[in-house]
Amino acid sequence: MISTADVARAAARIEGRVRRTPVLADDGVWFKLEQLQHTGSFKARGAFNRILAAGEQIAVVTASGGNAGLAVAYAAREFGLTARVYVPATAPAVKVAKLRQLGAAVELVGEKYADAYDAAVKDAADSGALFCHAYDHPDICAGQGTLGLELLEQTGGLDTILVAVGGGGLLAGVAAAVEGRARVVGVEPRTIPTLHSALAAGEPVTVGVGGVAADSLGASRLGDIAFAVATRANTGSVLVDDAAIVEARAALWDRYRLAVEPGGATAFAALLSGAYRPAPGERLAVLLCGANTDPATLTSPTAAPPPARTPPGTRR
Numbered sequence: 001m002i003s004t005a006d007v008a009r010a011a012a013r014i015e016g017r018v019r020r021t022p023v024l025a026d027d028g029v030w031f032k033l034e035q036l037q038h039t040g041s042f043k044a045r046g047a048f049n050r051i052l053a054a055g056e057q058i059a060v061v062t063a064s065g066g067n068a069g070l071a072v073a074y075a076a077r078e079f080g081l082t083a084r085v086y087v088p089a090t091a092p093a094v095k096v097a098k099l100r101q102l103g104a105a106v107e108l109v110g111e112k113y114a115d116a117y118d119a120a121v122k123d124a125a126d127s128g129a130l131f132c133h134a135y136d137h138p139d140i141c142a143g144q145g146t147l148g149l150e151l152l153e154q155t156g157g158l159d160t161i162l163v164a165v166g167g168g169g170l171l172a173g174v175a176a177a178v179e180g181r182a183r184v185v186g187v188e189p190r191t192i193p194t195l196h197s198a199l200a201a202g203e204p205v206t207v208g209v210g211g212v213a214a215d216s217l218g219a220s221r222l223g224d225i226a227f228a229v230a231t232r233a234n235t236g237s238v239l240v241d242d243a244a245i246v247e248a249r250a251a252l253w254d255r256y257r258l259a260v261e262p263g264g265a266t267a268f269a270a271l272l273s274g275a276y277r278p279a280p281g282e283r284l285a286v287l288l289c290g291a292n293t294d295p296a297t298l299t300s301p302t303a304a305p306p307p308a309r310t311p312p313g314t315r316r
Contacts, residue, residue, distance in 0.1 A: 001232075004180075006138065006142040017044075021036050021037055022036065023154045024256065032288065034288060035290055039074045040067070041070070041292065042147055042170055042290075043072075045071075046169060050143065051081070051132070057130045060081055060132055061084045061124045062134060063085075064134050066216060068134035084129070085107070086123070087106060088111055088113055090111055090214075090215070107119065112220070113218050134167060134219075135166065135226070136167060136224060141176070144170045145172070145174050146173070147177075151178075152178060160183050160184075160284050161183070162276060162287065163175075163184055164264070165186040165217065168225070171184060172228075175230060175235050183236065185235065186238070188266065189217060189242060190211075190240065191211035192209050192213070193239055195226070198221075205221065213242075213245055213263040215261070215262075240269040245269045248268040250298065251268075259291055260289075260293065261292055264289050264290035268288065271284075
C-alpha cells in the first residue's frame with residue numbers, strides 16, 4: 001500500500017533526475033506526454049526512486065518486456081551500477097537493442113514475462129543484487145505516481161485521469177498521488193484484463209496475455225499494491241479492443257505527430273472508441289506513457305480520425 005505522502009517523498013527524492021514532461025490540451029482533454037521521459041516511458045521515475053531509496057548498491061536486476069528494463073538500465077548507468085535485465089524472447093527488437101546500448105547485460109528467457117521474472121528473482125537472490133520489480137514494489141509505484149502530482153499542478157486540477165494498465169504500477173502510483181482530488185480510470189486491452197478481472201474476483205487473478213500491446217502491458221496478474229490502491233480509491237475499469245488501440249495510436253500520430261507504442265496509446269483508445277464517455281464539463285486527462293516503438297508501424301490505413309468534442313471551457 002502507498003499513499004499520497006509516499007509519492008510526495010518520491011518526488012523530492014528524484015527531483016532533477018527525471019524530466020517534468022509537458023502536457024498538451026486539445027478539445028478539452030489534457031494529454032500528459034510521458035513518452036518524452038528518459039528512455040521513452042514513465043518507468044524511469046520508479047527506477048530512480050527504487051535505487052535511491054535502497055541506498056548504496058553495486059548491481060541491479062530486473063525482469064521486463066522492455067520499458068522497465070530500459071528505465072533500470074538507464075538509472076543504473078547514471079549511478080555507475082551494473083544492470084542485468086531479463087526479458088522474454090518475444091520482447092521487441094527495438095527495446096532489446098536499446099537495453100544493450102545503455103550497457104545492460106540482456107538475458108533472453110522464455111516466451112512470457114513470468115519466465116523472465118522467475119529468472120531475475122533467482123539471480124537477485126543468488127547474487128545479492130538489488131531487485132527492481134517492474135510494477136509491484138512500493139518505491140516503484142510511488143516513483144511512477146510523481147507524474148500524477150505534476151499533472152495536477154500543470155492542469156490546475158482534474159476530475160478524471162485515464163491510465164493504461166498492465167501490472168498496475170502506474171495505476172497505483174497515480175491513484176495514490178491524486179487520491180481525493182481526481183478519479184483514476186484504468187484502461188486495458190480486452191486480451192489482458194488484469195485490473196478488470198481482479199476487481200470482479202475481489203483479488204488479483206492470473207489472466208491470459210496477448211494482443212498488440214502485450215510487449216508493454218503483458219503482465220499476467222495485477223500487482224498486489226495496484227489492487228489495494230485501486231479498491232481503496234474506487235478506481236474505474238474500462239476494456240478496449242486491439243483495433244481501438246491501433247486506431248488510437250495512428251490518430252495520435254496523424255493529429256499531433258505524437259509517436260507512441262500500442263501500450264502508450266491504450267488510454268486514449270478508451271476515449272476515441274467511446275469505451276469511456278466523459279460527462280459534460282468533465283476535466284479529463286489521458287496519460288501517454290510509452291514511445292518505444294517502430295516508427296514504420298505508426299500509421300494505419302483503417303484508422304479513423306478522433307471524434308470532435310466540444311470543450312468544457314475555453315479551448316487551450
